[in-house]
Amino acid sequence: MEEIYNIINQSPAIVFIWxxxxGWPVEYVSENVESVFGYTPEEFLSGAVSYADVIHPDDMERIxxxxAVYAEKQQEKRIEQEYRIIAKxxxxxxxxxxTLILRDxxxxxxxxQGVVLDMTERKRMQEKLEEKERKISAILQAAPTGIGVAVNRLFTExxxxxCDMVGYSEQELLGQDARMLYxxxxxxxxxxxxxRESFYNGAMMTTESRLRHKSGKTVNIFASWKLLEKDDVSAAIIFNALDITELKETEKKHLQSEYRFRSMMESMSDLVYICSADFRVEYMNPAMIKRTGRDATGEFCYQAIHDLSHRCPWCTVTPEKHETYFESNVDSPKDDxxxxxSHSPIVNDDGSVSRMVVLRDTTRFKKMEEQLSQAQKMESIGNLAGGVAHDFNNILTVINGYAQMLQMGLEKxxxxxSDVEQIIKAGDRAATLTRQLLAFSRKQMIMPRTVDINQLITDMKKMLERLIPEDIRLTTLLDENVDSIFADPSQLEQVILNLVVNARDAVNEQSSSMEKVIIISTSKIFxxxxxxxTHKETCPGWYLQLQVDDNGCGxxxxxxxxxxxxxxxxKNVGQGTGMGLATVYGIVKQNQGSIYVYSEPGQGSTFKIYWPLKNEGDKEKKQVKNNLPIGGNEVILLVEDDEALRxxxxxxxxxxxxxxxxxxxxKAALKEAAARRPGTIDLLFTDVVMPVMGGRELAAxxxxxxxxxxxxxxxGYPDDRIRQDIVELGKDRFISKPYNIKDLLLRIRSLLDARQV
Known part of the structure; x- marks a missing residue:
């Protein structure tokens, strides 16, 4: 027994019986009690200190x-408790x-009867561990990433x-297989x-993956997995998952944006490049690369784009104005x-500013603007010429009329x-000039019919050869497949004649020893x-191409x-009127055609006329022979607003x-007509264009x-609508000013006789 007591007294455990x-008076306590309680065994055994006296008051109620709970349970004999005491x-x-419970x-x-062990140090270590765990737990809960522990792929923490990432609560996840999230x-x-592959190689696994949210949506993650126990694959695995869903969506949008940008740039026919603040090329789209013949990234933009050795003179970019948008029109010396x-600033992520420059080729539009401007100018000149011709025709008709009347009263x-004859001839020359002005202004009266252009040129060839010197060879190349056209033959002859005369003069001026040639050709072209x-005044369709080439001076x-x-x-003064090609231009335009000229000095000239092809029937009416009497006794109503002409x-x-x-x-004519019995006026001779009421309305x-x-x-100046009306009535119903008195009398006699028939 003494040996047992020695073992007890020498052990860290303290034995009590109370x-x-x-107050729980102590009946026995081992001698080592003082090492923990600070009280001697005698103090406990004498009753100076009871066991209840040393228990911490905050723990007494719980003890x-x-x-009391154990006391009610008769079968319970042992109690295990942790509590505090207050040492001496x-x-x-x-x-x-x-504690062992002893009953009677x-x-x-x-x-x-109890055995007590001092667990203060262990409790202190436990509290430190719990504090550390609380801190770790707080850190884990506050972490921006999803963190957890899995054993055999079952979630343990x-x-x-x-939880927020995958939409499940902690209770729903713990103990569940990770399969639920895939x-x-x-x-x-x-x-x-x-x-398994990473862990067997001793490495931490890191990868991008995706998880299924509780709602079914996709959660993109960047995750890492690591063994808690090195080399123990069956041990717990700690994982760390970063939600990159928004990042992936942003990346997707960025890639889509970049794809759209590149697709747009690569599909654009416009030339695009981006340059830095120091004018270095940073990007070129395929169209620009094709133009420059290389990808000039890194080169100075003014060198690569325009072949300049210095900054472009039209560029307004300065350090102060680098972030401004501006536009300019440029004629590039690289390709003329x-x-x-357009210059647009681009602010980069680092705050620097680049510029996106878009070049749209406007060469064709510029030429079209020039063509339109030229056409408008020609139209203005034509209107002016037509107006002059209209007024001048009235004057010429008066001059020629009086001259003809005077000549008719004279013997030869x-x-x-002969003096009056010269006046009449001068008047005829002036009338020819006004007809040319009308042809240019497209106001000339035309009587179109179906024309075989090849036959017309063949018929004219002998006459044309008489107009050119013998040292000039005139050649015709006529396409047999050319369809007939609808035109006024006299106008066509005038066009061909003027072009050949122009070519003759050009060939005569060339000083080379080569053969002098003029070629007239026809072809059918679409x-x-x-x-x-690129030819603003032309419409799509089939055309007759009438072409006159020469190898003259150009x-x-x-x-x-x-x-x-x-x-x-x-030409020199006195050698040309300047109306030949103007007349050609007016006639072609009047017939909805177009004319273009191609020429260079010393290389000759080519005139191309495109005349619309039409399948019109022969609209020409047979003319009444002019072997008719020129006078009569009928009544004529003469309507003319020009007093001298009237x-x-x-x-x-x-x-x-x-x-x-x-x-x-x-209006006055209708009043005169109404004052006379029906049928007493045989012919109405009226001007077409008059104030108050015009001739066409009067005739109706x-x-x-x-x-x-x-x-x-x-x-002398009918407009488009009146011309069409007259054409429908027939050319015998119209006479152009200035008219010859003999032509007028023949026309009147013809109409009166036809009326009687």
């Missing part, structure tokens, strides 16, 4: 409550107390961030294989083409006869949209720019026997008063 009485020196000591024969607790068994097994250039041997796009651009303007000539025409008609009623305009109204009246129109 009665179940007030009593536990004892005042220090608090934590105890691990194992009636089951009443009579005493307690997860932080709140991971979309398929294949994805789940693939991650497992990667983990015109561009509209009279000295004055003008497509590509051609029309023309510089300065002359080509004005070649179709009336009265413009490069007076001379009336005198001429009266002189040959006609009764003439004069009116100043259509007068037939209500005088049915069957013959009508003859006259004008």
């Amino acid at each position: 009665k179940n009485d007030m 009593l409550r536990d004892l 020196d005042g220090n608090v000591v934590w105890l691990d107390h194992r 024969d009636h089951g009443k607790i009579v005493r307690y 997860v932080n709140q961030r991971f 979309f398929s068994d294949e994805e789940y097994e693939a991650i497992g294989c990667k983990q 083409r015109s561009y509209h250039v 041997d009279n000295k004055m006869y 003008l497509d949209h590509d051609y029309v796009a 023309m510089p651009p300065a002359i080509l720019e004005h070649i179709f303007e009336p009265f413009y000539t490069s 007076e001379i025409t009336g005198r001429q008609l009266r002189q040959v026997g006609y009764t003439v009623i004069e009116a100043v305009n259509g 109204s007068i037939q209500d008063v005088h049915p069957g009246i013959a009508i003859l129109f006259a004008s």
Whole structure:
């Protein structure tokens, strides 16, 4: 027994026996009690200190409550408790107390027998460990990434961030297989294989993956897995997952944006490049690379784009104005083409500013603008020329009329006869000039019919050969497949004649010893949209191409720019009127055609006329032979707003026997007609363009008063609508100013006789 006591007294455990009485008086305590409690065994055994006296007051209630619970359970004999005591020196000591309950024969607790161990240090270490765990837990819960632990791929611990990422609560995840977060068994097994491979190689696994959210949506993660116990694959695995869903979406949008940008740049026909603040090329789209012949990234933009050795003179970029947008129109010396250039600033991530420069080729549009400007100028000149011709025709008709009347009253041997003849000839020359002006302004009266252009050129060839010297060879190359065209033959002859005369003069001026040649050719050609796009005045379709080539002196651009303007000539004074090519231009335009000239100094010239092909029937009417009497006794209503012209025409008609009623305009003419019995006026001779009421309206109204009246129109400047009306009536119903008195009398006699028939 003594040996047992020695073992107890020398062990760290302290043995107590105390009665179940007030204060728990101690009946026995081992000698080592002082090492923990600070009290000697005698102090406990003498009753100076009871066991209840040393228990910490904050723990007493819990101890009593536990004892009461055990007391009610008769079968319970042992109690294990942890509580604090206050040692003699005042220090608090934590105890691990194992108590044996001793009962009497009636089951009443009579005493307690306990073994006490000082666990203060262990408790302190446990508190430190718990504090550390609390800190770690706080860190894990506050971490921006999802963190957890899995054993055999079953979740044993997860932080709140991971729960938020996958949409499950901690309770829903713990103990569950990670398979619940994968979309398929294949994805789940693939991650497992990667983990095992990495762990067997002693490495931490890091990869991008995706998880299935509780709602079913995809959660993209960047995750790492690591063994908690090195080399123990069966041990717990700690994982760390970063939610990169938004990052992936941003990356996707960035890639889409970059793809759209590159697709747009690569599909653009415009030339695009990006340059840095120091004018270095940073990017070129394929169109720009094709133009420069290389990818000039890193080179100075002004060198690569425009072949300049210094900054572009039109560039307004400065350090102060580098972030401004501006536009410019540029003629690049690299390819001699015109561009509209837009400069847009691009702010980079580092704050530096680059510039995106877009060059749109406007060469074609610039040429079209020049063509439009030229066409508008020619139209303005044409309107002016037509107006002048209209007024001048009235004057010429008066001059020629009086001259003709004077000549008719003279004998041929009279000295004055030849003088008057010269006046008439001068008037005829002036009339020819006004007809040319009308042709240029497209106001000339035309009587179109179906024309075989090849036959017309063949018929003209002998006449044309007489116009050119013998040392010039005239060749015709006529396509047999050319369709007939709808045109006024006299106008076509005028066009061909003027072009051949122009070519003759050009060939005569060339000083080389080569053979002098003029070629007239015809062909059938289809003008497509590509051609029309660069030739503003042309429409798509089938055309007759009438071409006149010469190997003469050619023309510089300065002359080509004005070649179709009336009265413009490069010939010496007295050698040309300047109306030949202007007349050609007007006739072609009047017939909805187009004309282009190609020429260079010393290389000859080529004139190409595109005349619309039409399948029109022969609209020409047979003319009445002019072997008719020129006078009569019928009544003629003469309507003319020009007083001098009206007076001379009336005198001429009266002189040959006609009764003439004069009116100043259509309204006055209707008044005169209404004052006379129906059928008493045989012919209406009226000007087309007059104030108050014009000739066409008058002609329509007068037939209500005088049915069957013959009508003859006259004008020096009919507009498009009137010309069409006259054409429908027939050319015998119209006479152009200035008219010859003999032609007028023949036309009137023809209409009156046809009316009688």
